Amino acid sequence: MRISNITWAGLLLALTLQACVTINIYFPAAAAEKAADKIIDEVWQLKEGQPANTDPAAAPAK
Amino acid sequence: MNIKQTLTGFYLFLAVLMVAPITALAAADLEVNTPAISTLKNSMQTRHGQLAAHYGSGAVGLTRDGLIAVRDANAVLLAQRQGVNSLVSAENGDRNALYKEIATANGHPEWEAEVRSTFAQRWVQKAQGGWWYQDASGGWKQK
Amino acid sequence: MLSHAPHRLWFSGISDADLHRNPLPPARRWMMALLTLVLSLASPSLHAVSSITVQIGAISSPNFQASDLNLELPLHSGKAVTLKTRLKQADSSWAEASLHCPALENPQAGMWRCRDAKLASPQANGNVSVALQLPVAQQPFKADLQLAAFSFSDRVGLHAGDKLAADVSLQATHDATGWRWQAALDWREGELFWQPFYFASGGHSLHAAGHYSAQALQVDTAQLKLKAVGSADVSGIYNLSGKRIEQLALQTSALDLATLYPLLLKPLLDKTSLNDMEMAGTASLQLAMQAGELQDFRLDLQQADIADRKGKFALYKLQASIPWSYDAAQPIALDYAGGHLLDIPLGAARLRAELERYSLRTPQLVLPILDGALTLNEVSAAWVNQQWHWHLRADLAPISMTELSTALGWPRMEGQVAAAIPQVTYSDGKLATSGAMQFKLFDGTVTVGNLSMQTPLGLTPRLNADVQFRNLDLGALTRTFAFGAIEGRMDGDVNVLQLANWKPVQFDAMFKSSAGRYPRKISQRAVENISALGGAGAAAAVQRSVLRFFKEFNYARIGLTCRLRNSSCAMDGVDGNPAHAPVNNTASGYVIVEGSGVPAITVLGYNHSVGWDELLARLQRITAGNSKPVIQ
Numbered sequence: 019m020r021i022s023n024i025t026w027a028g029l030l031l032a033l034t035l036q037a038c039v040t041i042n043i044y045f046p047a048a049a050a051e052k053a054a055d056k057i058i059d060e061v062w063q064l065k066e067g068q069p070a071n072t073d074p075a076a077a078p079a080k
Numbered sequence: 081m082n083i084k085q086t087l088t089g090f091y092l093f094l095a096v097l098m099v100a101p102i103t104a105l106a107a108a109d110l111e112v113n114t115p116a117i118s119t120l121k122n123s124m125q126t127r128h129g130q131l132a133a134h135y136g137s138g139a140v141g142l143t144r145d146g147l148i149a150v151r152d153a154n155a156v157l158l159a160q161r162q163g164v165n166s167l168v169s170a171e172n173g174d175r176n177a178l179y180k181e182i183a184t185a186n187g188h189p190e191w192e193a194e195v196r197s198t199f200a201q202r203w204v205q206k207a208q209g210g211w212w213y214q215d216a217s218g219g220w221k222q223k
Numbered sequence: 224m225l226s227h228a229p230h231r232l233w234f235s236g237i238s239d240a241d242l243h244r245n246p247l248p249p250a251r252r253w254m255m256a257l258l259t260l261v262l263s264l265a266s267p268s269l270h271a272v273s274s275i276t277v278q279i280g281a282i283s284s285p286n287f288q289a290s291d292l293n294l295e296l297p298l299h300s301g302k303a304v305t306l307k308t309r310l311k312q313a314d315s316s317w318a319e320a321s322l323h324c325p326a327l328e329n330p331q332a333g334m335w336r337c338r339d340a341k342l343a344s345p346q347a348n349g350n351v352s353v354a355l356q357l358p359v360a361q362q363p364f365k366a367d368l369q370l371a372a373f374s375f376s377d378r379v380g381l382h383a384g385d386k387l388a389a390d391v392s393l394q395a396t397h398d399a400t401g402w403r404w405q406a407a408l409d410w411r412e413g414e415l416f417w418q419p420f421y422f423a424s425g426g427h428s429l430h431a432a433g434h435y436s437a438q439a440l441q442v443d444t445a446q447l448k449l450k451a452v453g454s455a456d457v458s459g460i461y462n463l464s465g466k467r468i469e470q471l472a473l474q475t476s477a478l479d480l481a482t483l484y485p486l487l488l489k490p491l492l493d494k495t496s497l498n499d500m501e502m503a504g505t506a507s508l509q510l511a512m513q514a515g516e517l518q519d520f521r522l523d524l525q526q527a528d529i530a531d532r533k534g535k536f537a538l539y540k541l542q543a544s545i546p547w548s549y550d551a552a553q554p555i556a557l558d559y560a561g562g563h564l565l566d567i568p569l570g571a572a573r574l575r576a577e578l579e580r581y582s583l584r585t586p587q588l589v590l591p592i593l594d595g596a597l598t599l600n601e602v603s604a605a606w607v608n609q610q611w612h613w614h615l616r617a618d619l620a621p622i623s624m625t626e627l628s629t630a631l632g633w634p635r636m637e638g639q640v641a642a643a644i645p646q647v648t649y650s651d652g653k654l655a656t657s658g659a660m661q662f663k664l665f666d667g668t669v670t671v672g673n674l675s676m677q678t679p680l681g682l683t684p685r686l687n688a689d690v691q692f693r694n695l696d697l698g699a700l701t702r703t704f705a706f707g708a709i710e711g712r713m714d715g716d717v718n719v720l721q722l723a724n725w726k727p728v729q730f731d732a733m734f735k736s737s738a739g740r741y742p743r744k745i746s747q748r749a750v751e752n753i754s755a756l757g758g759a760g761a762a763a764a765v766q767r768s769v770l771r772f773f774k775e776f777n778y779a780r781i782g783l784t785c786r787l788r789n790s791s792c793a794m795d796g797v798d799g800n801p802a803h804a805p806v807n808n809t810a811s812g813y814v815i816v817e818g819s820g821v822p823a824i825t826v827l828g829y830n831h832s833v834g835w836d837e838l839l840a841r842l843q844r845i846t847a848g849n850s851k852p853v854i855q
Contacts, residue, residue, distance in 0.1 A: 045188075045194045047194075047198065049109055049110045050110055050182075050191075050194065050195055050198040051198055051202060052110075053109070053110040053182065054195075054198050054199045054202040055202055055206070056112065057117075057121060057178070058199075058203060058206050060125060061124045061125050061128055062128055062206065063125065063128070064206065111789065113790055114728055115723045115725075115728055116683040116723040116724050120683065139380075150379060150380075150381060151379065152378070152379060152380055153380030153381055153383075154376055154379075154383070156380070158383060158384075158385050158414050158415075158416050158421070159414065159421065159423060161380065161381070161383070161416045161418075162416065162420075162421040165381075166493055166498075169494060173494065177683050181683060
């Protein structure tokens with residue numbers, strides 16, 4: 019009797035957690051933004067947080 | 081009694097296994113240091129030397145889907161327009177690959193669209209004054 | 224008297240506001256304006272008038288607006304005609320546009336002529352001479368147009384021409400069902416960019432004749448000549464209501480690949496791996512379409528040399544005959560005298576296969592490589608959903624490693640490489656193999672299994688494999704890579720290896736001494752180098768100790784494991800297992816070299832985690848021929 023109750027409870031718990039996991043796979047927006055900024059800075063050769071400079075002579079050396 | 085404990089332990093173990101991914105996800109930074117991403121970054125950095133002037137002249141603009149497009153090639157000599165086209169298509173090839181690589185490198189290929197839209201906003205945010213970009217409705221605007 | 228007084232017709236404001244009340248599609252609005260104009264001209268009451276001035280307040284359609292349109296039209300031959308207006312396209316700003324004909328002539332009934340009319344507008348500029356014969360009194364319709372110093376551009380600039388000089392003529396006679404026509408275009412000079420094609424200069428021409436009716440445009444003959452490239456003859460029928468090609472036949476002359484490639488092929492192949500080539504030789508194409516579908520074609524290459532400018536691959540003296548038919552299987556043949564893939568030279572090959580609709584089959588293709596050959600057996604490929612899918616069996620007849628390593632610019636290696644791969648499949652950009660490739664190297668064997676590749680020719684190629692090293696002769700190996708002499712034998716396993724863009728991003732690697740009896744000696748320099756791999760201190764300790772008096776030591780076991788994840792290598796020693804992450808116990812060392820006998824030396828590693836790039840840099844410093852490791 020008790021075993022079966024626990025089995026059900028356990029199964030329920032497992033299912034709930036499973037559901038949680040599925041829902042909780044979220045997109046890390048802040049981290050992605052940070053990563054994007056880092057890559058853009060490198061591709062456009064910007065100092066952190068500075069807008070692009072089209073003049074290569076004035077581009078900051080990295 | 082014994083079986084009950086074993087089962088409880090088993091479910092606890094199951095629970096831990098399932099919670100584990102959540103903990104892993106909470107880790108802060110996205111992985112962007114793979115060789116594929118570096119290669120793409122380098123290739124885009126080199127190309128930027130040629131593209132920068134075209135952003136400045138308005139010949140090329142930043143699109144709302146994180147790519148670039150020929151906006152007004154009239155500023156470019158006829159003989160060089162094919163080159164601008166190739167630059168744009170090569171850059172877009174790299175950008176598409178970059179978004180895909182970032183999603184894959186972090187174990188979530190399905191994030192590609194969100195990575196792309198994040199980039200789309202950041203490219204525009206970091207663009208220099210005078211450069212052109214597409215607004216949400218697809219119209220060209222000058223920064 | 225009305226004569227000599229300008230007669231004014233007003234089309235006041237056909238504007239958006241009016242159209243809201245009385246909405247008409249843009250084309251209808253245009254037609255309405257034009258119709259009113261034509262009607263007024265035909266009106267008998269105008270016969271005595273010397274000129275007409277037409278003014279239209281505004282014309283608008285979603286993408287196009289014109290305002291203040293003013294047309295001065297003389298009613299006698301030989302007078303000037305001027306049309307002026309302001310134009311605005313979509314979101315661009317207003318611009319002036321004008322067309323001025325210095326003298327509009329009417330030498331005979333239905334014929335109008337104007338020499339050197341000047342067109343000036345943001346979209347088009349230049350001199351135009353026109354002669355128009357209207358189809359009156361049994362005359363055919365004839366139009367001759369000469370463009371000089373003519374430039375045009377669409378708004379985005381992707382279709383534009385500059386300093387064009389061209390003659391265009393069209394002649395048409397009405398018959399029972401439509402018009403029988405003849406057309407010619409002689410493009411004499413000027414440059415043209417028509418995305419994605421660019422023509423730097425003229426010298427090209429098109430002559431065509433056919434029939435036009437409401438249902439179909441029929442081309443009986445058309446000859447296109449491209450300067451320095453070749454010519455093509457085309458005929459066909461285009462269904463205007465169904466908007467499809469009912470029939471098409473095309474036959475080119477022998478086209479010069481050297482000029483054809485940059486002009487037409489390169490722009491079309493921009494996104495493929497053939498986008499930066501140099502070509503020579505000739506190609507000819509014959510093609511037929513029926514009811515919108517490709518029916519058959521035949522592509523022939525003669526004495527063609529094709530080479531990638533970045534040196535990725537090349538084929539020389541290529542002869543190909545590639546017939547294809549929708550209905551029947553066709554044999555194709557492709558021979559080449561030589562070439563290379565990356566740095567690997569390819570020998571002369573004769574390739575034969577059968578092409579059946581969208582699949583290709585052949586029992587065997589032999590590609591000679593260096594002193595061996597790659598044999599592809601039971602090759603079968605299919606073109607599905609715009610992609611190739613193929614599978615085959617591959618055998619690599621032994622290639623000498625000496626030649627291969629020289630060709631690849633590697634340190635000279637002895638041995639040979641051979642492979643038998645029961646199945647290779649390529650689908651959706653992914654190359655997968657079952658079976659193993661075997662290299663006989665350094666007196667031992669290297670086996671590469673579970674090899675798969677993604678987009679091998681793409682921007683970010685990815686490779687997965689498991690590699691096994693067995694019984695490698697450390698003597699030969701350490702000499703080849705200038706790593707301080709070690710005598711003995713070594714086994715290794717590099718599992719779950721993943722290369723991205725040909726650089727390792729993941730593996731579980733373990734190298735340790737092979738089992739069995741053989742001499743085991745390690746030189747002092749090798750000891751120093753191994754210690755230097757660990758980073759600091761240890762080598763210096765060896766130097767300072769009394770052990771520096773010995774040139775070499777005996778050892779019982781050497782072993783190193785590295786589990787590479789996220790650009791970091793988790794290291795362990797002879798007892799490590801890279802399949803499990805090592806316990807992060809930085810305090811305890813692990814044994815890399817376990818000494819034996821006298822004098823015995825034991826090298827311990829303490830660094831459990833080393834950045835991969837740092838490790839590579841250290842290896843490079845050690846093997847760079849530098850006799851002394853750099854110790855920080």
